[in-house]
Amino acid sequence: MEQKEFYNEIYSKHGDETMRPLWVYSNWLKLLGTLKKDAKIVDVGCGTGRFLQSASEAGLRTYGLDISDEAVKVARKNSPKSEINQGAGENLPWENNFFDYVSCLGSLEHFEDVDRGLLELVRVGKQGAKYIIILPNENYFFWKLKKVEKGTKQRDFEMLKSLEGWKKFLSDGGLEVERVYQDKYPSSEVNVFEYKNIKKIVRRIIYKLIWLFMPMKYTYQFIFILKKK
Numbered sequence: 001m002e003q004k005e006f007y008n009e010i011y012s013k014h015g016d017e018t019m020r021p022l023w024v025y026s027n028w029l030k031l032l033g034t035l036k037k038d039a040k041i042v043d044v045g046c047g048t049g050r051f052l053q054s055a056s057e058a059g060l061r062t063y064g065l066d067i068s069d070e071a072v073k074v075a076r077k078n079s080p081k082s083e084i085n086q087g088a089g090e091n092l093p094w095e096n097n098f099f100d101y102v103s104c105l106g107s108l109e110h111f112e113d114v115d116r117g118l119l120e121l122v123r124v125g126k127q128g129a130k131y132i133i134i135l136p137n138e139n140y141f142f143w144k145l146k147k148v149e150k151g152t153k154q155r156d157f158e159m160l161k162s163l164e165g166w167k168k169f170l171s172d173g174g175l176e177v178e179r180v181y182q183d184k185y186p187s188s189e190v191n192v193f194e195y196k197n198i199k200k201i202v203r204r205i206i207y208k209l210i211w212l213f214m215p216m217k218y219t220y221q222f223i224f225i226l227k228k229k
Helices: 002-018 022-030 050-057 069-078 114-124 141-146 163-172 185-189 198-213
Strands: 040-044 061-066 083-086 099-105 125-136 175-182 221-228
Touching: 002 069, 022 050, 022 099, 022 125, 040 050, 040 114, 050 061, 050 069, 050 099, 061 069, 069 083, 099 114, 114 125, 163 175, 163 221, 185 198
Parallel strands: 040 061, 040 099, 061 083, 099 125
Antiparallel strands: 125 221, 175 221
C-alpha cells in the first residue's frame, strides 16, 4: 500500500516531530466544548498521538488508529493509556454507535477511498456524537500564488475542496456542520527574527500578517466542528 509505505518512512525518520506540538491539539480539543466525563473518543489517523494524549489528560477514554506502523509506535509512547490500532480508516475495528466524539485531523483527504472513510467515521459515532474534522482548502492562498507542494508525493493522494465543497461532502455523509474555524497555526511558526537580513525579516513579517488576516476563503485548512445527524 503506497500510503502506508510513505507514512512509515516519514514517521521512522522524524518520529515525534512529524506532527505539531501538544499545545495545538489541546486547543483543538477545546473546540469540542464541555467534554462528557469518561466519554469515548477516537482519533482516526492519529499520527504521533498528541491529540489522544490531550484527550486522555482531559479524562476521556481514548482510542486511535493509523495506517502507519511507525506512527502507532510513536502514538503509543505519547499516549500510553490509549487503545491504538494499526489499520486503514476505511475499515474501522469498532462497532456501530460506539464513540461520543470522533476526530480526524488532516487525514481523511489522504484516504484511498475518502467517501468510504467518511461513512466509517459516521458509523462509529453515537447519535448526536460530536466531531472535529480538519480538511484542506483547494483555494489556499499560497497554493494559488506559488503552487506550493502541488507536485509532492503527499499531494499525489490528497483530495482538495473549497469550503462549500467540504460542507456539502460532510452533510451528504450524515454530519451537520455546527462551526468552522481557520487553521492559524502556520502563523505561529513564523519566526520573524531568525534572519539578520532586513529584507528577509520584512518578508517574514508580511508572511505572518497574511496568515493572521487571511480570509476564510483562502485559508490553509478548515477546522470543522460537527454533529452526527
